[in-house]
Amino acid sequence: MAETVSWRPKAGEIPTSPGVYRFRDSSQRVLYVGKAKNLRARLSNYFQPLRSLHERTRRMVLSAASVEWTVVSNEFEALQLEFTWIKEFDPPFNVQFKDDKSYPYLAITLQDAVPRVLVTRNRKLAGARYFGPYTKVWAIRETVDQLLKPFPMRSCTDATYARAEQTGRPCLLGDIGKCAAPCVGRISKEDHKAIALDFASFMAGNDSRFVGELTKKMRAASAELDFESAARYRDQLAAMETALSKNAVMLADDVDTDFFGIAHDELAAAVQQFIVRGGRIRGVRSWVVDMELDLELGELVETVVHNAYEDDLVPPREIVVPVLPEDSAELERWLAGVRGKKVSLKTAQRGEKATLALTVATNAKNALVLYKTRRSGDFVARSQALADLQEALGMPDAPLRMECYDASHLGGTNIVASMVVFEDGLPRKDQYRRFSIPDSTDDTESIYQTLMRRLAHLDADDARDADAAASQLETADLGADAADDSAVAPPRRRFAYRPNLLIVDGGQPQVAAAKRALDDSGVTGIALCGIAKRLEELWLPDSDYPVILPRNSDALFMIQRIRDEAHRFAITYQRQRRSKDITSSLAEIPGLGPTRVRELLRHFGSVTRLRAAEVEAIAEVRGIGPTLAAQIHRRLRE
Structure with missing residues (x-):
């Protein structure tokens, strides 16, 4: 591999000033836009020896044909120019945002002579004040419906408002008290606008003022025996509190x-x-x-x-x-x-x-x-992912059954491994398996032992399949009556089916260990690859270069998900083993039964904290005296 690209500019040509740079391909399409406090220092990072670059950075540099830069006077101007050009050129190697949602907002058209409150996804209403965005339309509609009681402002359309003006009859909201009905003159337009301003102020966070004012009015009306007004204020106050209760998290009133x-x-x-x-x-x-x-x-x-x-x-x-x-x-x-x-x-x-x-x-x-x-669960995406994997790995068929293996240990102790299964791109948790490894030198040896144990069952499973198939043929020859009386083929044990693809968590060393297990077992016809976590690249046996899947492909998402699932399953089992080890060790101490062991683990919260605890701290646990605490401390140090 060449040291770097041939079109690299000379270091002396690049200024040391702040600026913005653009990588372009041979057709002058902008691939990447970035900014720098020092253009020379930043760009030199891209022109290091190609083998030392991160894989995705190397792919971008190899895709480019030139780089150009624009010098600006300070870092703030560089930031602004970078934002502008990313929006203008939409470079494929810059961060890509996926937000297919059009979020609903609550808008109050304060510029109108008769303001209106509405729920909209349009952010370009002239003179409107917006609140949000919100995730659910129904939630904000419920809030508006509640707040129209204490703030009875117009929420109807322009056509409905014009018709009410012409006929002199308000709509239903006016009749039930959820609109002050400025359309028929029940309230002046100025007073209605004041209601709209109060509504906006409440939504902006000044709700405590309105709650306090309504409470005072309600008490005053009650003291004057104006129970009708007091009941109206009470209902308005309840509506406000209902709207406020939709926000479960409460901070100080001045937090914006x-x-x-x-x-x-x-x-x-x-x-x-x-x-x-x-x-x-x-x-x-x-x-x-x-x-x-x-x-x-x-x-x-x-x-x-x-x-x-x-x-x-x-x-x-x-x-x-x-x-x-x-x-x-x-x-x-x-x-x-x-x-x-x-x-x-x-x-x-x-x-x-x-x-x-x-x-x-x-x-x-x-x-x-x-x-x-x-994304992994979508049928079309799964089908495309399996097809892409088949092509990328050179498999004769799509990997309908994949098994992924990962090893885990803690300082060389409690060595375990996991096997997770994906069929048709979906996890089959009933077929997950976990392995306890008595002794191993490193992760590669653990992978080798695990696969040797798993591959040992392939012949037995295949023989059982052949026997079941032969039995079904014989039953078919005997006729329907015999078929009804025949025994159902016994269910599979241990492992279900022969995998199309084995995946190991790791790079070339782990893949080599897995390949050695396949060879020693005499198993053929099963594809093998490893996924290296840092670069998310796939390694094949006896290959000096990895397979690079497109960054945002469904195939890479599927491989990443099965690897993460294998890692999670192995870590979970490893933690269970550690917990059992400490429990067994403590149970051997005279005077320390299951109840006290549980109390110790509950008190310290984890095995790590218990191991690190001093005698005095252990003695503080209920039911543990100084003598017993000293024994526990000594046993945990052995």
Whole structure:
């Protein structure tokens, strides 16, 4: 492999100033746009020896035919220009956003003479004030329906309003008290606009003021024996509280913050945005990011924040992110330009904001799992993935049954391995298997032992299939009566079917170990590959170069999912073994029965903490005295 590409510019030609660079292919299409504080230092990273580059970066550099740059005066201008060009050129190697949702907003047309409240997905209504976005239309409609009791403003269409003006008869909402009916003169347009402004103020987070005012009015009316008015205020107050109760998480009333949570792996990232106004969650937005090149979390945060506020969504005065990007000061300047006021970008360290940030992060993790599960579960996507795998691995047939193996241990102890099965691209958890390995030198030896044990059952399974098939033919020859009386073929034991493809978690060493197991077992006709986690590349036996699947292909998602499932299954079994080991060891101590063992594990929460505990800490456990604590401490150190 060549050291680097032939079209590399000379280092002396590249300025050391801040700027934006663009990689282009032979047809002048922009492949990637990036920014740098020092163009020479940044671009030199792309022109290192090709073998030392990350696989995806190497693919981008090899796809390009030239690089060009534009010098700017400072980092802030570089940030702005990068955002502009990414939006203009849509480069394939930059972060790609997938958000096929059109989120609903609550809008109040304050510029109109008679303002209207409506739920819409149109963000371009002139003079309207927007609240949201929200994830569910029905939820915001229910909120509006509740709030029309204390804020009876117009929610009808222009045609309905015009017809009511002509006929002098209000619509049903006017008759039931959910509209002040300015169309028929029950209230002036000025007073109606005041109601609309109060509605907007309530939605903006000033709800405590309105709740307090209504409470005072209700009590005053009750004191004056005006029970009809008091009942009306009571109903309005109940409607407000019902609307507020839809926001389960409550922060201080002055909190106007957007919280971002990001969960990512080598291929994709899921983003959650919680919109908090007036201390309450007013909206939730989520989307998925496909990553072509490897990005640090800080770089991903920068791109996510820009994407969130590029479509006229006004940022709040504070934004909480998982980590701060390197150029957070420039990003704050850009956000301030969008908002027209200062915006603070920060991370949540403690308190209620940190708690909510953790909730947002948890939602992002769940969203990523759901995205990958749905993508893998789609029939068309699964079929395409299996076909792509067949072509990429040079298999004669599609891998309808895949088995993936992973080994796990803790410091060379409690060595275990897992086997997970995917049939037709879906997991078959009833056919998962786990292996306990008594002794092994390393992961490659563990893989070899595991596959030798699994492959030993192939001949028995195949012979059982042949016997069952012969029995069915004989039964068919005897006729229907004999078929009714014949015994059903015995169910399969241990392993169900012969796999089309074996996958091991690892690179060339693990694949070589698996190939040795196939050869020693005399098994042929089964394809083999390994997946290296860092670069998500597939290794075939006796191959010096990996198979690179397209970054966002369904095939790579399926391979990644089966590898992650094997890893999860192995880790779970390994932890169970560790727990049993400590339980068995403790049970041998005189005076320490199952109840006290459970109490020890419950008190410390984990085996690791129990092993690290001193005698005094162990003696604090209920039912454990100093003498017994010393015995436990000594046994755990042996």
